[in-house]
Amino acid sequence: MKFAYCLSALAIAAVVSAQQENADSGRLEKRANTGASCRSVLDCYGTWDYCIDGICQPKQAGRDCVAEGQMPSSTTGSGSCCPPLVTRLGQPCAWLSTTTCNNDAICSSRSGMNSKCCNAGSSNSYCRLVSQSC
Numbered sequence: 001m002k003f004a005y006c007l008s009a010l011a012i013a014a015v016v017s018a019q020q021e022n023a024d025s026g027r028l029e030k031r032a033n034t035g036a037s038c039r040s041v042l043d044c045y046g047t048w049d050y051c052i053d054g055i056c057q058p059k060q061a062g063r064d065c066v067a068e069g070q071m072p073s074s075t076t077g078s079g080s081c082c083p084p085l086v087t088r089l090g091q092p093c094a095w096l097s098t099t100t101c102n103n104d105a106i107c108s109s110r111s112g113m114n115s116k117c118c119n120a121g122s123s124n125s126y127c128r129l130v131s132q133s134c
Contacts, residue, residue, distance in 0.1 A: 004034075027062070027064050029125065033045060033049070033056050034046045034056055034057060034058070035055060035056060035057065036047055036055070036056060037054055037056075038051035038054060038056045039051065039054070040071060043056065044056035044057075046058070048067050048083050048084065048112050052062070052064060059082050059083065060082075061082050063078070063080060064078055064081060064082070065078060065080055065082035065083070066080060066081050066082060066085075066093050067082060067085075067090050067093065068085055068092075068093050068094060068095065069093065069094070070083075070092055070093055071091075071092050071093075072092075081093035084094055084096065085093045100118060100123065100124075100125045100127070101117035101118055101125045101126065101127050102117065102120055102121050103117055104116045104120075105126075107127035107128075113129060114129070114130045115127050115128060115129055115130060116128055116129075116134070118134030119134070
């Protein structure tokens with residue numbers, strides 16, 4: 001009798017646990033759904049997925065966006081840089097590096113403020129406001 005009671009308790013606990021996992025799944029980050037059908041970008045939750053031709057997929061350079069080293073013709077749509085590439089006005093698409101720098105101009109252009117590059121050119125270089133010490 002005690003054995004049957006324990007089995008029943010375990011079965012109930014397993015069902016409650018499964019229901020709790022289902023309830024929590026809406027609050028947890030969803031996995032990428034690349035390849036799934038979609039009606040808008042809101043249906044796609046992969047890191048760089050967009051709704052293209054009714055399918056969740058990353059943008060394709062040359063078709064949906066501009067590749068690294070190429071000059072974008074606009075800031076949106078197929079003439080813009082492929083994510084996560086970025087550009088400044090009049091500059092080709094490039095990877096954004098927020099951690100290293102080669103000179104003060106790079107730091108100032110990133111922050112939009114008067115900034116300097118500490119340890120310029122090294123792998124542990126970083127940007128600081130001019131008013132801050134390296």
